[in-house]
Each structure stands twice: as C-alpha cells, then as structure tokens.
Amino acid sequence: xxxxxxxxxxxxxxxxxxxxxxxxxxxxxxxxxxxxxxxxxxxxxxxxxxxxxxxxxxxxxxxxxxxxxxxxxxxxxxxxxxxxxxxxxxxxxxxxxxxxxxxxxxxxxxxxxxxxxxxxxxxxxxxxxxxxxxxxxxxxxxxxxxxxxxxxxxxxxxxxxxxxxxxxxxxxxxxxxxxxxxxxxxxxxxxxxxxxxxxxxxxxxxxxxxxxxxxxxxxxxxxxxxxxxxxxxxxxxxxxxxxxxxxxxxxxxxxxxxxxxxxxxxxxxxxxxxxxxxxxxxxxxxxxxxxxxxxxxxxxxxxxxxxxxxxxxxxxxxxxxxxxxxxxxxxxxxxxxxxxxxxxxxxxxxxxxxxxxxxxxxxxxxxxxxxxxxxxxxxxxxxxxxx
Numbered sequence: 437x438x439x440x441x442x443x444x445x446x447x448x449x450x451x452x453x454x455x456x457x458x459x460x461x462x463x464x465x466x467x468x469x470x471x472x473x474x475x476x477x478x479x480x481x482x483x484x485x486x487x488x489x490x491x492x493x494x495x496x497x498x499x500x501x502x503x504x505x506x507x508x509x510x511x512x513x514x515x516x517x518x519x520x521x522x523x524x525x526x527x528x529x530x531x532x533x534x535x536x537x538x539x540x541x542x543x544x545x546x547x548x549x550x551x552x553x554x555x556x557x558x559x560x561x562x563x564x565x566x567x568x569x570x571x572x573x574x575x576x577x578x579x580x581x582x583x584x585x586x587x588x589x590x591x592x593x594x595x596x597x598x599x600x601x602x603x604x605x606x607x608x609x610x611x612x613x614x615x616x617x618x619x620x621x622x623x624x625x626x627x628x629x630x631x632x633x634x635x636x637x638x639x640x641x642x643x644x645x646x647x648x649x650x651x652x653x654x655x656x657x658x659x660x661x662x663x664x665x666x667x668x669x670x671x672x673x674x675x676x677x678x679x680x681x682x683x684x685x686x687x688x689x690x691x692x693x694x695x696x697x698x699x700x701x702x703x704x705x706x707x708x709x710x711x712x713x714x715x716x717x718x719x720x721x722x723x724x725x726x727x728x729x730x731x732x733x734x735x736x737x738x739x740x741x742x743x744x745x746x747x748x749x750x751x752x753x754x755x756x757x758x759x760x761x762x763x764x765x766x767x768x769x770x771x772x773x774x775x776x777x778x779x780x781x782x783x784x785x786x787x788x789x790x791x792x793x794x795x796x797x798x799x800x801x802x803x804x805x806x807x808x809x810x811x812x813x814x815x816x817x818x819x820x821x822x823x
Contacts, residue, residue, distance in 0.1 A: 466553070467581035467624040470510035470520055471616070474528070474559065474574040476503045503528065505576065508609065509617055512580075516545050524557055524576055535561045536602070538595050542584040553580045554587030556594045560602045573607045579623050586738030589745065593627040630667040631674065631744060632737040635728050637664070637710065643725035644715035644823055648701050649675035650751060650787045653716075660705040668703065674744055677791075680752055715823035719783030722821070724750075751784065758788050759795075765805045772805065776812055785813060786820055 505521050505528075512520060523543050533539065538558030545553060556579040562572045577598055581587060587594075604615045635642055648655050649672045657665045702713040717725075724747050731739050761778060764771035779785035793806050 466548075467579070467628075468510070468512045468553075469580070469620045469623055470512055470517065470578040471508040471620060472521070472524065472576040472578075473506040473508050474503065474576050475506070476574070508575070509612065509620060511621065513547065516547055519545050520555075520578060520580075523555070524578065527557060528559075528576070533559050535559050536595065536599060538591060538598060540584055540588040540591055540594075543580065552584065554582045554584040555580045556587055556591065558595070558598045560598060560605065562602070562605055562607075573605070575602075575605055577601060577620075581624055581628065582738045586736075586741075589738065589741045590627050594623070597623055597627050628737050628741075630670050631740045633664075634667050634671040635740060637667075639729065640725060641710060641712060641715075641823075642728055643717040643721040644701065644712050645671060646675055646721040646724060646747065647717045647787070647820075648672065648715065650677065650721070650784075651716075651790060652676065653699055653701055655701045655703060658702060658704045658706070660703070664705065674741075675747065677748060677751065680748060712823040716820045717823075718786055718820045720751075720787075721784070723783065751787070754782050754784060755788050755791060758792055762792065762802055762805050762809075766802060772808065775805070775809055779809060779813065780816065789813065 503525075505525060507517060507521070510517055520543065523541075527533065527539070527541070536558065538556050540554055540556050542552040543555040558577050560575045560577060562574070579587075579594060601616070601619055604611060604619060609616070634645070638645060645655070645668070647653075655668065655672055657668050660668075699714060699716075701715045704711045704713070724743075727743055727747075728740065731743060758775065758778060761771055761775045765775050779789065782788065789806065789809055793803075793810070
C-alpha cells in the first residue's frame with residue numbers, strides 16, 4: 437500500500453488532489469427540506485389569510501415587482517423556516533438563477549450558530565399546458581445538509597432529483613401526502629447515501645467494483661432489491677471516467693468490454709453477503725478500497741464522495757503521465773524503460789494501458805510502443821487479482 441499512499445499526495449499536470457479539510461465537523465445526519473410556492477408580482481393580487489403570514493416582499497435588482505414565498509411543506513423546525521425563507525428571498529431578488537438548475541450555498545441558521553449548513557436551492561417552473569392562459573406555477577425547493585463544500589459534490593444528482601420532483605407538482609397539490617412529501621423526505625437517502633451504502637455492503641469487495649468501473653466492465657446484479665440495484669448502478673457510474681476521457685474513447689472501451697462477455701461481472705445477493713463472479717481487481721483499486729474503509733468509521737457520506745472524486749482524479753493524472761512517457765518513448769529507449777517502470781509501480785497498469793491503447797489506435801508510432809508495453813505486462817505476469 438506504500439505506493440498508493442505516497443501517490444495520493446502527488447500532483448501531476450499541476451492538478452492537486454482535493455483536500456478533505458472542509459469536511460471536518462460535518463453533520464451527515466442533519467438534513468432538512470423545504471418546498472415553497474413562488475408567486476411573482478403577488479402584491480398586486482389579493483392574498484388569502486393563510487398566505488398573508490408567509491408573504492415576503494423584496495425589491496429585485498432587475499425588477500421592481502414584489503413576490504411572495506408560501507411554504508408548501510418542510511421538516512424544518514418552525515422557528516427556522518422564516519430564516520430560510522429570508523435567505524431564499526435574497527437569492528431570488530438577485531435574479532442569478534435558472535429554472536431547473538440548482539445552486540449550493542452556505543446558510544446560517546440561529547439554532548446552529550457554530551457552523552453553516554449546505555443549502556441546495558432550485559427554482560422549478562411547471563410546463564404550461566398549451567390551452568391554458570394562466571401563468572405556470574413556480575416553486576423553490578431547498579435541501580439542507582452537510583456543508584456547502586460537501587453538498588456541492590452532489591449538485592448534479594440533486595438537479596436530477598429536483599427534476600423528478602417537478603413532475604409531481606401541481607397548483608392543487610392533491611398528491612402532497614401521497615407523492616410529494618415522501619419524495620421530499622427521501623432526498624438525503626436517495627442522493628447522498630448510496631455511496632455510503634455500497635461501501636458498507638461490499639467492504640473490501642469495493643475494490644472489484646472500482647476496477648469494473650474504470651475498465652467499463654458491465655456489472656449485472658442478481659437477487660437484489662431495487663434500492664441496492666440502483667445504488668450499485670449509481671456507484672459504477674460515479675466511479676467511472678465518464679466525462680473525464682474523450683467520448684469516442686469511452687464508447688470504444690464500452691464496445692470492447694461488452695463484446696468480451698466472459699468478462700462481465702455478476703453480483704449475486706442470494707446470500708446475505710454479495711458474491712462476485714468474474715470480478716477482477718488490482719493493487720491500485722485495493723489501495724483505494726482501503727482509503728474508503730479507513731474513513732468508514734467517521735460515517736460521513738460527503739467524505740466518501742470526495743474520496744471517490746480523488747480516486748478518479750488520480751487515475752487521470754496517472755494516465756496523462758503515461759501518455760507523456762509514451763510520446764517520449766517513440767524517440768527514446770530510456771523513456772520506454774520509464775514506461776516499464778511506471779506501469780510496474782503504479783498498480784493500475786492494466787487499466788491505463790487499455791485506455792491508452794484505445795486512444796492511440798489510429799496512431800502507428802504510439803501503437804507500436806503500446807504493443808511493446810503490452811508484451812512487457814504479459815512477460816511480467818498479470819498484476820490483477822480475481823474474486
């Protein structure tokens with residue numbers, strides 16, 4: 437594990453692995469939600485008595501129209517909801533928002549003076565029916581938990597979750613109890629906790645999932661409940677290099693691994709513990725598995741996500757380093773030797789070489805170097821470990 441531990445602090449191409457310092461003092465179990473009905477220009481319209489109490493008038497920078505925020509549902513303590521409403525009102529008055537695209541900010545609430553909570557807030561506008569001339573109802577959803585830094589790691593997942601919530605909203609709110617409240621109450625479990633649940637469930641076997649994600653190896657889950665299946669699917673997506681490598685490279689890797697059906701990984705939950713078939717790991721993934729296990733005692737799902745992002749960043753750093761060495765090796769035998777040494781010591785040579793081979797498929801000079809490196813890997817013996 438010495439090599440991996442040393443490499444975690446290294447930087448390649450000037451990109452530093454992100455620090456975990458901002459996660460000290462996280463309160464992972466402290467999470468709230470609030471849904472507001474947002475009415476622009478509402479002061480020119482008559483208000484019901486129940487709405488009058490929740491009226492917030494703010495003069496925006498770009499508009500002189502007032503608006504109101506009426507709480508629809510929340511699990512915030514009653515004394516804190518007006519504080520959050522004022523925070524959201526200031527955000528709306530600045531006009532720095534786009535419908536369906538959330539923002540994560542730090543919000544200070546009087547009941548928690550020693551720290552700030554991360555707050556995801558997003559404006560949702562219902563799609564207007566073609567035959568209707570009435571303005572579409574608008575809502576603001578807020579999810580509070582962890583710190584600003586921690587919650588921001590899940591912003592894309594929260595955007596998707598808010599989009600699902602949007603499909604349930606209506607002006608009449610006839611489905612408030614049956615659909616909307618359960619969805620609001622499950623935001624933390626559905627968006628933040630999946631990584632934590634996967635690590636808890638697989639423990640040391642997480643190394644096999646990490647390797648499968650990096651190599652784009654399909655994973656089929658059997659005899660598991662829907663939540664576990666979705667957790668594993670989400671974990672594989674988050675641990676992959678999707679969005680970090682070229683799209684055509686990712687597509688080529690997916691095609692190669694899909695055609696090699698014998699390499700598909702099966703996870704069976706017939707017993708209480710997951711049983712893996714055809715699973716492969718290497719030293720790099722096993723070292724990073726230990727990183728996850730070491731932070732497990734803290735029980736901080738935000739920290740787990742940061743570790744996963746650092747894991748991917750380290751793979752990209754190593755891959756860029758190998759690419760540079762390969763370009764140099766086209767003209768230098770010494771650089772070729774450095775490639776050998778790098779692949780031998782990084783613990784992730786099988787994955788890196790596979791990705792680089794796909795990227796250099798149309799480059800004869802680099803392709804010949806990759807072929808020599810593949811032969812070296814075969815002669816040295818496989819560094820992968822099987823389940």
